[in-house]
Amino acid sequence: MNLFDWIGASLGFILTLxxxxxxxxxxxxxxxxxxxxxxxSAGFAAIIxxxxxxxxxxxxxxxxxxxxxxxxxxxxIILGALMLTKISPRFAFIxxxxxxxxxxxxxxxxxxGAVLGTLIPQVNASINIFDARSAQVxxxxxGLRLVNGVIILIGTIATLAYFHFGKTRSGIQKTQFQAWLxxxxxxxxxxxxxxxxxxxxxxxxxALTALIGRVTFxxxxxxxVLQFF
Amino acid sequence: xxxxxCPHCGKPNxxxxxxxxxxxxxxxxxxxxxxxxxxxxxxxxxxDLSEQTPEEYGPDWLKNLQEEHSVKGEEPIDLGDGLSxxxxxxxxxxxxxxxxxxTTEAGESPPGEGSQVQPFLPHDGFPEDDGLPDWxxxxxxxxxxxxxxxxxxxxxPAIEGSEQDALQKDPDATKPSQGKLGExxxxxxxxxxxxxxxPEPGITRPRKPAAYTTKLRVTATQRAHVDLLxxxxxxxxxxKPLPERKAISQRHVLRWVITIILLIAISWxxxxxxxxxPFPAYEEVSAEVSRLVSQLNxxxxxxxxxxxxxxxxxxxxxxxxxxMDHVISRGALLTLxxxxxxxxxxxxxxxxxxxxxxxxxxxxxxxxxxxxxxxAAGLVSFFDNPQNTLPYTLDGVPAWETSTNKGLPPLTGINxxxxxxxxxxxxxxxxxxxxxxxxxxxxINEPDVLTSFVLITSAQLExxxxxxxxxxxxxxxxxxxxxxxxxxxxxxxxxxxxxxxxWDAFGMxxxxxxxxxxxxxxxxYVIPELMRSPxxxxxxx
Numbered sequence: 001m002n003l004f005d006w007i008g009a010s011l012g013f014i015l016t017l018x019x020x021x022x023x024x025x026x027x028x029x030x031x032x033x034x035x036x037x038x039x040x041s042a043g044f045a046a047i048i049x050x051x052x053x054x055x056x057x058x059x060x061x062x063x064x065x066x067x068x069x070x071x072x073x074x075x076x077i078i079l080g081a082l083m084l085t086k087i088s089p090r091f092a093f094i095x096x097x098x099x100x101x102x103x104x105x106x107x108x109x110x111x112x113g114a115v116l117g118t119l120i121p122q123v124n125a126s127i128n129i130f131d132a133r134s135a136q137v138x139x140x141x142x143g144l145r146l147v148n149g150v151i152i153l154i155g156t157i158a159t160l161a162y163f164h165f166g167k168t169r170s171g172i173q174k175t176q177f178q179a180w181l182x183x184x185x186x187x188x189x190x191x192x193x194x195x196x197x198x199x200x201x202x203x204x205x206x207a208l209t210a211l212i213g214r215v216t217f218x219x220x221x222x223x224x225v226l227q228f229f
Numbered sequence: 230x231x232x233x234x235c236p237h238c239g240k241p242n243x244x245x246x247x248x249x250x251x252x253x254x255x256x257x258x259x260x261x262x263x264x265x266x267x268x269x270x271x272x273x274x275x276x277d278l279s280e281q282t283p284e285e286y287g288p289d290w291l292k293n294l295q296e297e298h299s300v301k302g303e304e305p306i307d308l309g310d311g312l313s314x315x316x317x318x319x320x321x322x323x324x325x326x327x328x329x330x331x332t333t334e335a336g337e338s339p340p341g342e343g344s345q346v347q348p349f350l351p352h353d354g355f356p357e358d359d360g361l362p363d364w365x366x367x368x369x370x371x372x373x374x375x376x377x378x379x380x381x382x383x384x385x386p387a388i389e390g391s392e393q394d395a396l397q398k399d400p401d402a403t404k405p406s407q408g409k410l411g412e413x414x415x416x417x418x419x420x421x422x423x424x425x426x427x428p429e430p431g432i433t434r435p436r437k438p439a440a441y442t443t444k445l446r447v448t449a450t451q452r453a454h455v456d457l458l459x460x461x462x463x464x465x466x467x468x469k470p471l472p473e474r475k476a477i478s479q480r481h482v483l484r485w486v487i488t489i490i491l492l493i494a495i496s497w498x499x500x501x502x503x504x505x506x507p508f509p510a511y512e513e514v515s516a517e518v519s520r521l522v523s524q525l526n527x528x529x530x531x532x533x534x535x536x537x538x539x540x541x542x543x544x545x546x547x548x549x550x551x552x553m554d555h556v557i558s559r560g561a562l563l564t565l566x567x568x569x570x571x572x573x574x575x576x577x578x579x580x581x582x583x584x585x586x587x588x589x590x591x592x593x594x595x596x597x598x599x600x601x602x603x604x605a606a607g608l609v610s611f612f613d614n615p616q617n618t619l620p621y622t623l624d625g626v627p628a629w630e631t632s633t634n635k636g637l638p639p640l641t642g643i644n645x646x647x648x649x650x651x652x653x654x655x656x657x658x659x660x661x662x663x664x665x666x667x668x669x670x671x672x673i674n675e676p677d678v679l680t681s682f683v684l685i686t687s688a689q690l691e692x693x694x695x696x697x698x699x700x701x702x703x704x705x706x707x708x709x710x711x712x713x714x715x716x717x718x719x720x721x722x723x724x725x726x727x728x729x730x731x732w733d734a735f736g737m738x739x740x741x742x743x744x745x746x747x748x749x750x751x752x753x754y755v756i757p758e759l760m761r762s763p764x765x766x767x768x769x770x
Contacts, residue, residue, distance in 0.1 A: 023484065023485065023488055024481075025481070041570075041571065044570065044571065044574065045570035045571070048570045048573060048599070048600050049570070049602075051623075051625065052573070052599040052600045052621075052623065053600070053602055055625070056620060056621045056625065057620075060621075105606045106603075106604060106605060106606050109604075109605040109606045109608075109609050109668070110604075110605050110664075113605060113664065113667030113668045113671075114667055116667070116671045117663075117666055117667025117668065117669075117670050117671055117704070118663065118666070118667050121670065121700055121704055122696065122700060124700075124701075125696070125699070125700030125701050128701045129701070195692065198692045199689070199692055201688075202687075202688045202689040202690070202691050202692060202710075202711070203688075203689040204742065205688035205689070205711055205712065205713070205735075205739070206541060206544055206657075206687045206688045206689040206711060208495075208735060208738045208739065208742070209541075209543055209544040209547065209688070209711065209712045209731065209735060210540060210541060210542075210543050210544060211491075211495065211738070212495055212499070212543065212731050212734045212735055212738065213542065213543020213544070213546070213731070214543070215492070215495055215496055215499055215734070216499050216543075216730065216731070216734070219496065219499050219500055
């Protein structure tokens with residue numbers, strides 16, 4: 001381990017202990033570590049923006065001999081300059097043009113992706129569970145697949161029923177349909193509870209692995225220090 | 230020639246003057262004015278009395294009687310000079326004795342008007358209250374109120390009699406503010422002037438304003454609601470002192486106890502370097518990734534996307550190392566990108582980690598193209614035209630082949646996203662994962678596309694992305710989720726040093742946490758039940 005590795009490991013060890021100091025409550029040491037992380041992240045993001053976006057796309061084209069590249073580079077420069085007018089309330093309306101362009105393109109990409117990438121494929125997948133022709137192998141797994149499909153169907157309908165917030169016309173007496181809907185909604189509540197339990201277990205596993213990573217680092221650092229002495 | 234002394238300024242004036250030459254004050258008051266003043270004392274003017282006909286002035290019953298007579302064709306009741314009415318219907322004092330003209334309180338009758346004055350008013354002022362009929366009393370009262378006087382301004386007959394005597398002696402005494410004549414005004418717009426007329430008593434004595442109660446006329450329920458609202462509004466104005474927090478509370482102790490137990494549980498395997506716990510069993514979802522990687526040929530272009538936060542480095546190191554090791558062992562050429570600003574540096578760090586076992590050089594076996602700006606729109610741009618979206622590497626070197634540039638080997642033959650044989654997404658955020666899947670899966674699910682798409686995710690993301698893997702046709706071809714996924718992959722292909730190092734501590738930590746949740750849950754429900762006194766338990770039964 002060279003000198004720079006030692007300095008880096010020592011800083012990492014100290015910062016890890018500062019973050020662990022939150023166990024005794026919010027304190028200046030913990031806040032110092034958090035502010036340091038936020039500052040480093042913001043600084044790194046700014047560096048990435050300058051070296052990965054601004055310089056190669058706005059400046060570099062003018063050092064090349066390609067005339068087309070130079071002309072095309074004018075477009076982001078002009079749009080970026082128009083966007084800067086948003087700083088002044090008086091000239092903010094000028095920045096509406098690049099802003100509307102950004103919002104329109106982003107919305108189109110997001111909506112198109114949601115429909116074609118999630119909504120339609122997931123609906124098809126839910127239907128295809130009951131499509132025996134889509135099963136590539138006809139064996140005992142077909143029955144298991146059907147059971148799985150029934151559970152998914154019940155879970156989907158019951159969860160949707162749970163989020164039904166209808167009201168009777170009279171406001172007092174429930175209709176038979178609503179009584180049914182409430183009963184199915186209670187089944188949906190069970191599915192939702194299982195889902196939340198699954199999510200909680202995943203979050204706990206991720207946090208536990210992060211803790212193990214930090215404890216492993218601390219233990220190894222202490223071991224290396226002890227070996228040094 | 231006898232001079233008249235001005236009652237206002239005290240200076241002598243000619244007897245023919247009606248007004249003072251010095252102060253313009255009135256020197257004499259005419260009889261008419263005196264009579265007017267007397268009538269105004271009781272709230273009724275002489276002109277009013279003379280102009281009103283008996284029909285207008287009399288009581289309702291008298292009017293009705295007269296109307297009945299006129300309807301029946303009988304001779305109308307004469308309430309004027311020729312007063313003719315049944316004696317039983319008219320009071321005695323209204324009889325012929327009262328035919329004389331109405332005289333003023335000053336005792337003088339206005340010339341030429343005697344015959345028109347109401348016959349039922351007395352000569353010498355008003356009689357005692359007992360002698361005045363109610364309807365007249367009310368009529369006088371109403372008229373006095375209409376003239377702006379209070380009902381209380383009616384003069385007591387006894388006092389009135391004495392005033393009448395005084396008026397007879399000195400008519401000028403009826404002038405208002407007589408006592409202040411000649412005085413110098415000390416305030417107001419007329420300050421400094423002498424003999425300014427003071428306002429008349431009728432004007433200076435305004436009627437009392439009607440008294441309206443300020444209390445709410447509400448029911449008891451409404452009153453309760455009003456009080457409640459008032460108390461709420463009042464409470465808002467008061468600052469409530471925060472309850473004193475104990476330096477060491479029960480919650481702190483509980484937190485420390487749980488932390489110590491958990492730290493001991495995970496530290497012990499790490500300190501002792503224990504690796505006794507078996508790896509998890511085979512999982513199809515992770516094995517599918519292994520199969521796809523095994524199909525890669527030498528120099529196959531593979532795109533790695535680093536989109537996770539630095540805080541989850543340990544988990545992604547454990548999950549990604551076996552997969553990356555497997556990919557590198559197949560001789561694939563790597564392209565690294567990210568749509569989060571911290572992604573490029575994480576990618577560089579991870580490749581540095583892999584240098585311990587593989588000599589993969591930047592620009593030769595792998596290339597880091599850095600950060601893709603623009604979110605979903607940026608992804609679409611990168612998928613369709615990667616050369617223009619990310620023209621340079623993270624080091625600022627031109628990455629793609631042009632007429633003047635040879636281009637880097639990992640990017641040779643790459644014109645769009647489907648030119649990669651595999652796309653590996655390392656992600657911890659649900660939104661980022663969904664954006665990648667939504668934009669990429671429709672492109673790679675085309676019949677002639679051979680690109681496979683696998684995910685390496687944090688364990689917290691597994692429930693969210695699993696439906697994309699389970700769907701038919703699958704939108705994601707394989708999944709390695711968290712430390713467990715990495716351990717499964719390492720068990721299949723080996724080279725899982727990090728996963729192996731963490732696995733015992735992970736097992737102990739998970740077991741301890743489950744135990745704490747169980748004990749805590751039991752304690753939360755059982756201990757309060759046991760703490761209840763027997764009496765309360767009996768009551769409950």
